[in-house]
Amino acid sequence: VERDAPPSPGSSTSTPRVYNTHIIVNSDGELVSTYRKIHLFDVSIPSQNIHLVESKTTAPGTKLVVCDSPLGLLGLSTCYDMRFPEQYTRLRELGAQILLAPSAFTVPTGRAHWHTLLRCRAIENQCYVLAAAQFGVHNEKRSSYGHSIAVDPWGAVLADAGGVDGRGTLEVPVKGVRARGDAIVTPSVVICDIDLDSMESIRTRMPIQKHRFNASFS
Template sequence: MRVAVGQMTSTSVHATNLHIANELCERAKAAGAAMLALPECFAFIGGSEAKETVAQATALNDEPFGDFQGLARRHGLWLSCGGFHERASASKVYNSHVIVDASGSIVRAYRKCHLFDVSIPGGAVLMESKTTVPGDAVAEVVETPVGRLGLTTCYDLRFPELFTALARRGAEVILVPSAFTVPTGLAHWHLLLRARAVETQCYVAAAAQVGTHNAKRRSFGHALAVDPWGDVLADAGGEASPAIVCFDVDRDKLATLRARMPIQKHRRQDVLELALFDRGDDEETAAARDY
């Protein structure tokens, strides 16, 4: 059960992004993959104007998303379309991670729930909430030919409880399509992806944007595949575009690891839920929690 993990440099030109995605599909098919994972914003990355992102957004049953469904049909591949601007209203979008089967049908759509609102001193100022409505359905797990997929998107990576929920619902491979900034990528990309794999005892596949998209935006790259022990199986590096890396899902390896170290059975869910959701904190504890 082979998965191809894509890396690309999206721009504001839909046709160019589609052409690159088609090339990634060709490479994935030639490598014997049953599924290709595309990164966040695979169809569009605009400039600094938030209204540009909103203006080009469409429903999932319209173009340009239909073009990517066509790629799945043409190549006979399942696609993880890692972050599509789905129209939510006249002024907002959803950042939707959509799973498409090899016939081109939409199987599941997860709307990113953690939005990246960050101002880096001397660096990027990215306020995703200016354009995006957060989703409220989480722990989406999908049966596919490459195993049970858990769906996340980019900034979700920093919230381990979401990954734990996916593992408890049976995920075997967790997808983390991303467009990480260079400073945060250098500091935390490999560290967090390996940690999430170890904690959940899942494969983690992180398709990535890479390089310069426009005058104000660059992405870290390093599309990654990590095994359930935390070992990096493949890394596309910080320059190659377009590129894929591939890995094989070994269910026997998963089962053996989980049997030898049954983390989910050991988890004190009763205690952890009290710690996570207690609202009877004193003022000092509440301030620390909500920093």
């Protein structure tokens, strides 16, 4: 998190909020880029006693970020952003080759949507997608889905680190990862190749970006 964000509009207090900030650090330990999460999750369903208002404590960012790296041009995003495809379309227009989406999906939303959303963002933008994912059982009410993943521009899953399903079951076995009680206790690392020549070949054979146009559909 990044402190000193402005208070929530209309708030009766002046309590400052934070930014959910995605940072890029180079091999020399230098901070080279920052992105503040744009899309915040606010939902209130009184009949079900559901009140999740991220904007009470977190301020939204306002700028898209693409930065250079030894791997290629990185398009930055965070978690809930991935449900808004127009953000990634614009990152592709800004030159992104690799889309990053560190996340913390719950088990229900992860099961239903995680792999599908990330493969869609890769396919429709013809970019690599790398998504580090929090996983584990945090308390009796909240578990994170896990499944840190790498997807290529054709939508193929190159690597999946596995995750927690319910009370600590590893869904995708990963060598060296063990489960104990309610949480996976051995961290895992997945490695994949980034082939930008292959990405350019896909973009040449299916030139989506050239065929995309701005229109108002009614």
